[in-house]
Amino acid sequence: MIPLYYYLMLSALLFSVGLAGALSRRNAILVLVGIELMLNAANLNFIAFWRYSPDPDALAGIMFVIFSIAVAAAEAAVGLALIIAIHRHYKTINLDKMDSLKG
Amino acid sequence: MEIAFAIIAALTLVSAVAAMSLRNLVHCALCLALTFAGIAALYLQLGAAFVGWAQVLVYIGAVAILVVFAILLTRSETSVQPVLSRSWGIGIAVAAVVFSFLARAIMTSAETDREVPHKAEPTVREIGNQLMTQYVLPLEIIGLLLTAAAIGAVIIAMKEPGRTLPASSESNKDAAVEGSTH
Numbered sequence: 001m002i003p004l005y006y007y008l009m010l011s012a013l014l015f016s017v018g019l020a021g022a023l024s025r026r027n028a029i030l031v032l033v034g035i036e037l038m039l040n041a042a043n044l045n046f047i048a049f050w051r052y053s054p055d056p057d058a059l060a061g062i063m064f065v066i067f068s069i070a071v072a073a074a075e076a077a078v079g080l081a082l083i084i085a086i087h088r089h090y091k092t093i094n095l096d097k098m099d100s101l102k103g
Numbered sequence: 104m105e106i107a108f109a110i111i112a113a114l115t116l117v118s119a120v121a122a123m124s125l126r127n128l129v130h131c132a133l134c135l136a137l138t139f140a141g142i143a144a145l146y147l148q149l150g151a152a153f154v155g156w157a158q159v160l161v162y163i164g165a166v167a168i169l170v171v172f173a174i175l176l177t178r179s180e181t182s183v184q185p186v187l188s189r190s191w192g193i194g195i196a197v198a199a200v201v202f203s204f205l206a207r208a209i210m211t212s213a214e215t216d217r218e219v220p221h222k223a224e225p226t227v228r229e230i231g232n233q234l235m236t237q238y239v240l241p242l243e244i245i246g247l248l249l250t251a252a253a254i255g256a257v258i259i260a261m262k263e264p265g266r267t268l269p270a271s272s273e274s275n276k277d278a279a280v281e282g283s284t285h
Contacts, residue, residue, distance in 0.1 A: 016202035021123030023194025074252035080173040081256035087177040
């Protein structure tokens with residue numbers, strides 16, 4: 001059986017890739033994609049810890065991931081709607097150009 | 104078992120890096136779908152079949168398609184611009200520092216050499232029983248949240264009634280936006 005820390009390292013790598021993308025891309029859609037990747041890395045941790053937990057019948061890890069997937073879906077829908085509204089207003093989704101609030 | 108894990112992990116990581124670094128946005132969306140598929144395969148390998156198929160339905164079936172729609176609807180920039188923002192070096196450095204902290208925490212933790220207990224996979228009946236008894240309040244709240252998010256997404260993406268927009272191409276676009284957010 002695969003040791004638990006393989007899953008944890010994979011999840012940490014996925015989280016870092018998502019974080020690097022969210023911090024360094026300038027397209028708003030790809031920033032949202034990076035946030036989705038970070039959420040998925042956290043979900044993978046939940047499932048891995050649930051599988052390796054000493055209590056076999058508690059389904060808390062699975063329940064947490066089900067609710068987390070639902071919240072992430074709602075977040076993606078609202079985020080992409082916001083990006084479309086911003087694109088209609090500014091005619092761009094380049095984050096470096098949306099600087100109206102910059103002092 | 105280990106070979107399967109290695110293949111799925113490598114596929115997931117490579118497609119995640121590609122989704123974050125490719126220049127063409129449609130290629131990014133396709134690589135994103137591949138990443139989600141790899142994570143779903145990992146869930147199936149860990150014995151969480153229901154969550155794995157929910158991941159396939161929600162992420163590959165809905166979120167990736169929604170991203171493709173958003174890319175199509177916001178395609179306007181014709182001039183070639185640099186892909187990364189001005190502070191991309193700082194972003195990657197922050198991510199590397201975060202990863203080094205996480206890796207150090209994982210490697211020094213005593214929890215990570217647990218033996219896996221032998222157990223049967225939870226059936227959908229068990230998950231449904233738990234959702235209807237112990238977790239019924241979160242289930243209701245998540246239903247309310249999804250309803251509010253769907254209505255909010257439609258209202259945000261809808262054309263504002265007071266503003267005069269240039270013309271016919273805009274109204275087509277708005278109809279498509281409302282269709283895609285349902």
